[in-house]
């Protein structure tokens with residue numbers, strides 16, 4: 001930035017996108033304030049494992065000067081991919097164990113810690129839940145938080161995910177249901193307590209698909225396997241179906257019944273799971289979502305281009321958006337030029353990925369999913385969920 005006074009930049013959300021932006025700007029001596037609704041870094045586990053791609057997530061970590069510490073904790077040994085039909089027959093679309101592969105895995109909690117530890121104390125304001133944003137008379141933007149605090153900034157970056165509270169100021173688009181819900185559960189200490197399942201899932205990700213549903217399992221660190229049972233099911237189905245995630249016995253039984261005609265080796269993922277079940281309906285923004293330039297406000301990551309996880313790109317794109325925006329802010333003479341440049345790069349890239357994610361979810365959770373998979377593998381396409 002070459003402006004005479006230091007601009008005030010607010011980042012809403014301490015996810016991978018928001019924290020990467022704060023970190024890269026910090027390396028260029030541009031101060032930011034991150035506002036996060038969670039009360040502290042340990043409020044909740046951050047979720048499953050992510051594979052970071054060289055041209056996006058890893059590139060952003062290089063710019064953040066965090067690539068070496070990332071390499072020290074990344075799981076290069078967990079890059080395998082396996083694919084089955086519901087009879088546990090192997091489909092020819094997997095990836096062999098490849099420790100030299102270039103998409104190593106990292107648990108989200110570890111990635112968040114890496115980014116948080118790299119920030120100067122006081123940058124992240126915990127317990128700041130943005131409730132509204134308003135354009136002030138001087139053209140800057142006022143942020144109103146649930147805790148009663150109001151602050152004013154020159155640039156507000158909405159990195160606040162699916163249900164962004166910044167987005168409505170610049171776009172009418174709302175996330176809509178993809179038609180697919182994940183029920184998440186897990187298995188602990190798998191090498192010792194569930195050796196056959198550890199073997200089945202392997203060192204990476206396993207997809208088993210058929211009949212509008214699938215079991216997607218991924219190896220996480222600390223010998224944990226996270227499983228998503230994906231189902232094409234109407235929105236709000238739980239009430240009708242009597243599914244209660246807080247009752248592990250009935251939840252497990254309900255899930256088992258849905259997969260009753262699947263091979264026993266795959267059903268074991270459900271039967272041997274721990275007691276923690278979470279329902280995750282998958283939402284998306286319209287493919288090609290964009291907005292007219294609005295001085296002083298922009299979006300990145302899921303807030304800008306929420307897509308189903310079947311692109312395997314969401315976190316990677318959020319981090320690449322952050323890298324592009326940080327580059328633009330540090331090289332343009334005004335915030336306005338910087339945001340315009342960033343958005344011109346981000347919109348078409350996000351549109352391509354969102355189209356892939358849309359096709360991915362419709363192919364992966366489909367009546368003829370294995371047939372789709374065979375066609376895809378012949379065309380050397382790829383599908384991912386993580």
Ligand SMILES: Cc1cc2nc3c(=O)[nH]c(=O)nc-3n(C[C@H](O)[C@H](O)[C@H](O)COP(=O)(O)OP(=O)(O)OC[C@H]3O[C@@H](n4cnc5c(N)ncnc54)[C@H](O)[C@@H]3O)c2cc1C
Nearest residue numbers: 013015016017037130160161301302309313314315316386
């Ligand atoms: C089941 C599943 C599996 C996935 N697997 C993969 C994968 O393998 N690879 C991949 O690249 N992507 C994957 N994704 C997508 C990925 O999780 C997201 O794209 C990524 O987390 C987006 O990062 P973000 O920083 O934009 O937003 P988020 O990670 O959603 O972070 C937003 C932050 O903003 C905070 N926040 C929200 N509202 C407010 C508010 N009002 N005030 C203050 N703070 C607020 C939130 O608490 C959160 O910390 C997956 C998604 C799902 C659902």
